[in-house]
Amino acid sequence: MTLFAFVIGVIYLAAATLFVVGLHLMRLPSTARRGNLISAGGMVIAVAATIVFSLINSGGSWIGWLALVLGAAGGAAFGIIRARTVKMTDIPQLVSIFNAVGGGAAAAVAFADFVLHTSGARLDLTSSIPIVLDVVIGSVTFSGSLIAAGKLQGIISGSPITFPGARIVNVVAIGVALAAGVFAIVIGDNILFLVVVLVASLLFGVLMVLPIGGADAPVIVSLLNAFTGLAVAMAGFAINNQALIIAGALVGAAGTILTLQMAKAMNRSVLAIVLGGFGTGDSTSSAPADAQDLADVHELTADDVAVQLAYAQHVMIVPGYGLAAAQAQHEVAELAKLLMAHGIDVKYAIHPVAGRMPGQMNVLLAEANVPYEQMLQLDAANVAFDNCDVALVVGANDVYNPDARKPGNPVSGMPILDVDHAKSVVILKRSMRPGYSGISNPLFTDPKTGMFFADAKKGLADITAAVKEYVPA
Amino acid sequence: MEALYSNLAIFVLSLLVGVEVIGKIPSTLHTPMMSGSNAIHGVVIAGAVATASVANSPLGYVLTFIAAALAAANVFGGYVVTDRMLQMFTRHAPAPAVTAPAAPVAANSKDPS
CATH class of the missing domain: 3.40.50.1220 (TPP-binding domain)
Structure with a gap:
């Protein structure tokens, strides 16, 4: 480890500390706002350190940086405008949309890392396994969260949508995703298998959320929040970035705890909700x-x-x-x-x-x-x-x-x-x-x-x- | 393998910290908390930056653009909406004029602020 990489690592640790302190301050209404700002401060230094490190260490081409700036500007504008104009009653949908984009971004990062390695050296397992997991979790989160947001918004019917053989299609989709994932890992340089993983996972995300009743959608939003965290952590493993691993794990744990608490308060098991249990359409x-x-x-x-x-x-x-x-x-x-x-x-x-x-x-x-x-x-x-x-x-x-x-x-x-x-x-x-x-x-x-x-x-x-x-x- | 091991250790310990910190948050603040943790996973924008610096093919550029757009929406929107919500929780005067029902302690307790 060079001294420079060490300094960047220390900055990531500082950012992670700010994330934890920020979340900790969110337990009291009086300090919650400050907590969020502290967490945002952690985000600023984590991103700044990454920019400096990437510029000096790998440089890259100007097209890559231009793509980054254009994409970030567009995304930031969308995010800020939605965040400032959303009605407070529509917050659950917006959180779901932010889950979707977070999961999608994590999948895109992993996919790009895979593409980079198809031309040259074969990926070793410590990278390819997290890449495939990231693409699976990130894509499921992306499509599933969009469907959940649609249900909460009322664009998609809140009542459970099922069709004959839906479960079989579900099993096939996840089976295909996993099988293609194994091939992508074993062969290591064939992009086609990863595309199959992506498509099958997107399909699975849609099929997973469609049969869930609108009233259960909040539990799913919380569960998908945890998924997004895990997808981001996997992206961190893939590109060896500790800021992503720490933040992703924190969110993964947060989402899991919230999901369990909600399910308990609704007297349902998370499994029953995901599989579509009672109350779905009984009303x-x-x-x-x-x-x-x-x-x-x-x-x-x-x-x-x-x-x-x-x-x-x-x-x-x-x-x-x-x-x-x-x-x-x-x-x-x-x-x-x-x-x-x-x-x-x-x-x-x-x-x-x-x-x-x-x-x-x-x-x-x-x-x-x-x-x-x-x-x-x-x-x-x-x-x-x-x-x-x-x-x-x-x-x-x-x-x-x-x-x-x-x-x-x-x-x-x-x-x-x-x-x-x-x-x-x-x-x-x-x-x-x-x-x-x-x-x-x-x-x-x-x-x-x-x-x-x-x-x-x-x-x-x-x-x-x-x-x-x-x-x- | 060494890098993988230290990353795994970081991952597991962060999970435990997350469980510990989140378990203490009252249900009152669950919506802002979910939104706040939602903003934190916007750190994936750092991943988009790293992707941009190594992209060397048209597909790589397209993926960089997608990752950057999605991650930026996540991180900027997440923090802004969380702040908007929390600002509503903190803008009120400390205590209402009406006292709590059947709370004899309220009479002799001093307003801490």
Whole structure:
């Protein structure tokens, strides 16, 4: 190792330290922003060191550098514009798109390294194995993430898409990818096999995500985030770059942990989600049962809800996906502000998987200027429900289903919000349709529950208007 | 082989560090955290730089261009959107005027800020 390479290596270590410190600071809302900036600082020095090293060590042709600059400028413009204009409700899709491009970039880096070696010396196994793994993981991530983003955006149907023999095609695709990968490794200088690996892996990525229900898409986004990390780490092995290995491994671990936590909070196994388990498409089949339920439903108007809220002392708001879908975060914050101005204590109870991404509700409420202290996580919220006069559920279905405490149903064992401990419950949703678990919630027909059927945004605005009648402004 | 061994060691230890650091993050911050770690895998742009410096064929240039475009979108977009989200978490005044329900400690505790 030359002194120069050593210095570059030390800079990579410094960058890696900044990544870890940055991620560590992200555990508190007050330091999270600084953490992200520190991580960005690590990125700047890692990239700068690589540029200096590459310029001095290998030089290269001006065409290569021009391709780099043009590509980077275009990509940066796209990324920055999307990042600055995206609606907060669309964050899960954007994260998925960034997974796609990250995985694609890693696959392209590995592919380029392979191409470089087809003309001259044969690749040895320590390079060719990571290259093939990178192309497989990177391509699966690329096509799979694009499909997941399409499902989250609603461009591709959120319901599971399957066709006869899909599993067989899946197995064939991954089999072809692996077989071609083995040939690419053994023969070492034939680009054709790597192209087959690329195409088969892209196909597998599409087929892997298509059968997954829209509600499970966030778990897949998180899983693909982990995949991207691994693809980047493999690219690091292929071109012997430690910055890529460290950062890729960090992200791989992060994505894996998050995926497991989410799956646990949804009471599903990751394997069941990937294979397409229960709840995928059940929500329509159980609709007929709703007709009988409707007889027991106590229906409310905006006025009724307003009276309940205006005369309560402690109100707990339970936001769910319906709130995000209707983009009603500002309306809910306005209602809460009005109630608090009237001396009513208002808090938000946030389930770990409420919304389409863990923590998405917190981001949306933060956007609507709700102070972080008012957002209670599962355990704190469940303590507070015992003392709560009115629990106002907005567009949520499964995260408070009391049946989770009983065995033998799809939500059994899932950690839930104890909404049923509140003195009275108001549920604002559009219809009696069950959530993605496909089962009805007994709380809908409970005597202490009132249902207010409306779109979250309109319903909350109506309630706010009605509360103003009872509360002197 | 020596290089492979040290790279493998780095890889495994980084995985363990990642598990340790991420396990401590509350679910409140999971979305920004996922987005932030998403930005970190944009480091693959360093791989695109290394690719550019050795590319010597038309296919190599095309792959460099693709890698650079995808990686730049990842790294720039990732950091910008994460910052946009986190800025919402930090811009608020420390505590709301309304006190917490049934929390006698709140009365005698001083505002740390």
